[in-house]
Amino acid sequence: MNGAARLFRWIYESEPDGVWAAPGRVNLIGEHTDYNDGLVLPFALQERTLAAIKQRDDGLIRICSSQNPNEIIGIPTKELAPGWPAGWSGYVAGVPWALETDIGFDVAIDSSVPVGSGLSSSAALICAVGLGLNELFGLGFSRRELARRTHLTENEYVGAPTGGMDQIASLLCIEGHAILYDVRADSVDQIHFDPIGAGFEVVVVDTMVRHGHAGGEYAARREDCELSAAKLGVATLRDVAYADLDSALDKLGDEQLIKRTRHVVTENQRVLDTAAALDADDWPAVGELLTAAHTSIRDDFEASCVELDIAVDMLLDSGALGARMTGGGFGGAAIALVATEKSESARRTVRSVFADNGFVPPHIFTVVPSAGATRIA
Numbered sequence: 001m002n003g004a005a006r007l008f009r010w011i012y013e014s015e016p017d018g019v020w021a022a023p024g025r026v027n028l029i030g031e032h033t034d035y036n037d038g039l040v041l042p043f044a045l046q047e048r049t050l051a052a053i054k055q056r057d058d059g060l061i062r063i064c065s066s067q068n069p070n071e072i073i074g075i076p077t078k079e080l081a082p083g084w085p086a087g088w089s090g091y092v093a094g095v096p097w098a099l100e101t102d103i104g105f106d107v108a109i110d111s112s113v114p115v116g117s118g119l120s121s122s123a124a125l126i127c128a129v130g131l132g133l134n135e136l137f138g139l140g141f142s143r144r145e146l147a148r149r150t151h152l153t154e155n156e157y158v159g160a161p162t163g164g165m166d167q168i169a170s171l172l173c174i175e176g177h178a179i180l181y182d183v184r185a186d187s188v189d190q191i192h193f194d195p196i197g198a199g200f201e202v203v204v205v206d207t208m209v210r211h212g213h214a215g216g217e218y219a220a221r222r223e224d225c226e227l228s229a230a231k232l233g234v235a236t237l238r239d240v241a242y243a244d245l246d247s248a249l250d251k252l253g254d255e256q257l258i259k260r261t262r263h264v265v266t267e268n269q270r271v272l273d274t275a276a277a278l279d280a281d282d283w284p285a286v287g288e289l290l291t292a293a294h295t296s297i298r299d300d301f302e303a304s305c306v307e308l309d310i311a312v313d314m315l316l317d318s319g320a321l322g323a324r325m326t327g328g329g330f331g332g333a334a335i336a337l338v339a340t341e342k343s344e345s346a347r348r349t350v351r352s353v354f355a356d357n358g359f360v361p362p363h364i365f366t367v368v369p370s371a372g373a374t375r376i377a
């Protein structure tokens with residue numbers, strides 16, 4: 001029996017109608033490009049959030065989660081409104097709101113996605129509930145439409161200024177693939193990505209750093225990008241072609257805006273180059289692109305932190321083909337592409353260097369490109 005069904009029985013003393021699972025994701029490459037209408041290349045994890053759901057006929061929603069064991073939240077669907085309830089249950093309450101249904105339900109959540117590490121436990125939670133309500137209530141939304149609507153849950157209901165990548169990855173990924181998502185075109189391409197088959201592992205190092213200032217810094221980077229686009233007379237930095245980068249940078253004049261713009265424009269190109277390298281089975285090229293992306297986000301976008309930089313350096317010193325921070329930055333996780341036989345010693349090195357520096361012990365694990373959300377019971 002899965003943890004969500006068990007919690008459901010324990011709390012509500014009845015059987016759920018069904019259980020749905022949605023994965024977290026790692027963004028292989030393409031950081032801080034999504035809100036610039038650019039390109040990203042995420043893949044779904046085997047780590048999943050489970051939602052056990054049962055329909056109610058009185059328009060009430062009740063929500064509980066193994067990860068917040070002391071709370072059971074109750075809300076009438078008629079009272080759903082953005083921002084309410086505040087906190088974790090808003091991620092669930094905002095789903096029926098975005099799906100425009102006033103049918104009530106009981107839901108129990110259990111998750112193996114690390115919360116707050118940049119692996120998108122938030123979208124995993126929203127998408128597990130979203131797919132569940134869509135199927136249970138027969139709402140008939142396509143996965144693309146579900147991704148669009150569940151993105152509204154996070155943006156407008158919870159009020160988190162995220163791009164749409166997380167919901168796209170959680171709902172549309174397929175096993176052994178990453179998704180090349182072009183935000184401007186709203187197009188999705190499945191790119192074959194099977195590191196294990198090629199003798200590699202994707203190692204994740206969660207630094208456990210959760211910087212309190214991350215939200216403010218994220219907003220500041222967005223503003224820099226918007227300001228750069230405005231100065232260049234374009235809608236977003238996506239409109240700056242890689243071939244025209246130098247002349248765009250000359251026009252900007254301001255050192256900080258030059259650096260931000262250079263990161264976004266070169267990062268979009270690296271996403272395309274990574275997809276091409278994967279198509280060509282050129283793993284060393286993939287590794288080089290990952291490391292180049294880290295250098296760019298560290299030096300030009302200034303969204304890394306010392307723990308991430310040390311993790312990346314140690315992974316590379318241990319023989320990784322490439323390594324970079326992933327997610328919004330200022331903490332969270334780094335990823336590396338490591339030959340399977342070097343993975344164990346790479347992990348040991350990172351652990352011991354973190355200990356030598358007096359850092360919190362990192363959480364290190366391997367991720368496998370996995371399928372998107374599905375019903376499991």
Ligand code: ADP
Nearest residue numbers: 065067088111115116117118119120121122125
């Ligand atoms: P990330 O998506 O990188 O894990 P976020 O800050 O976007 O980090 O989302 C984390 C938030 O999502 C948590 O603080 C909590 O409010 C909510 N959340 C995610 N997973 C769960 C869960 N299993 N149970 C309860 N709340 C969760």
Ligand code: MG
Nearest residue numbers: 120121122123
């Ligand atoms: Mg999130």
